[in-house]
Each structure stands twice: as C-alpha cells, then as structure tokens.
Amino acid sequence: MAWLSTLGGAYSAMGDYYITCSVVAGHLSLKQLRVAVEMGDPITAAKCFVYLSVSKIQQGCLQQAKRIIRSQWKVALRSKDNQLSAMCQGVWKRLQHAWHQKRKRLPQEKQTNHHDLFNSSFKVKINSNSTNGGK
Numbered sequence: 001m002a003w004l005s006t007l008g009g010a011y012s013a014m015g016d017y018y019i020t021c022s023v024v025a026g027h028l029s030l031k032q033l034r035v036a037v038e039m040g041d042p043i044t045a046a047k048c049f050v051y052l053s054v055s056k057i058q059q060g061c062l063q064q065a066k067r068i069i070r071s072q073w074k075v076a077l078r079s080k081d082n083q084l085s086a087m088c089q090g091v092w093k094r095l096q097h098a099w100h101q102k103r104k105r106l107p108q109e110k111q112t113n114h115h116d117l118f119n120s121s122f123k124v125k126i127n128s129n130s131t132n133g134g135k
Contacts, residue, residue: 001044004032008051015058026055043084046075050087057091057098065095 008028015022033048049072056065069092076084 001032001035001039004028004035008032012051012054012058015055019059022055022058026052026059029055042075043079043081046072046079046081046084047087050084050091053091054094057095060098060102062095062098062102065091065098069095 008025011021011025011028015025029048029052032051033045036042036044036048049068053065053068053072056062056068069088072084073088073092075081076088
C-alpha cells in the first residue's frame with residue numbers, strides 16, 4: 001500500500017502539468033482503493049476516493065470530483081476522522097479554485113475565438129475584394 005501511495009503521489013504531482021500523469025494517478029488511487037477494501041479499512045478507502053477526486057480535478061472532470069468529495073465528507077462526519085475531514089476540506093478548496101479558473105478562462109476563450117473568427121473572415125473579404133476589384 002505504501003508503494004502505491006508513493007507512486008500515486010508522484011504521478012499526482014506531475015498531474016498538475018500533464019494530463020496523462022493525472023490519469024495514471026487516478027488508476028493508482030483505484031488500485032489503492034481495492035487494497036483498502038480487501039483490508040477492510042473504510043477510512044483508508046475514503047482517502048483513496050479523495051485522491052481519485054484530485055485526479056478528476058486535474059482532468060477537468062469537476063462535477064465528478066464534487067460528487068466524490070461530498071460523499072467522502074459524509075464518511076468523515078460519520079466516522080469523526082479529523083484527517084479525512086481535513087483532506088476533504090483541502091480538496092474542496094482546490095475544486096473551488098479550479099471552478100474559478102474555469103469560469104475566468106471561458107470568457108477569454110470565447111472572446112479569442114470570436115476575435116480570430118472575425119479576423120480570418122475579414123482577411124478573406126479583403127483578399128476577395130482586391131482580386132475581384134482589380135479585374
């Protein structure tokens with residue numbers, strides 16, 4: 001379990017920069033989850049789900065991450081596990097940041113796309129008018 005956790009942490013850290021690493025980190029979280037379930041350890045299983053939610057955030061699957069974190073938060077409240085609670089709160093903050101970044105990016109992308117579309121169509125009109133007008 002410790003080996004999977006170390007490897008998963010490394011891939012998760014790289015997942016902030018490379019989507020393929022976040023996917024691998026998610027798969028490693030699921031492998032850890034399987035071990036935790038076989039050991040009969042529900043708190044460790046819940047932590048594996050929280051790690052999976054980090055992978056989902058990195059991949060841009062924010063709704064899935066939200067559902068996972070909320071369900072594990074309920075586990076944390078029922079079990080009164082402070083570490084799991086803190087993990088859920090920390091990942092929830094990261095999710096909020098990802099939502100904020102996504103909302104901030106969307107208007108810029110829309111403006112850029114419209115701007116590029118306008119420029120390319122404007123250039124075509126200039127070229128077609130100049131060639132047709134000269135004949």
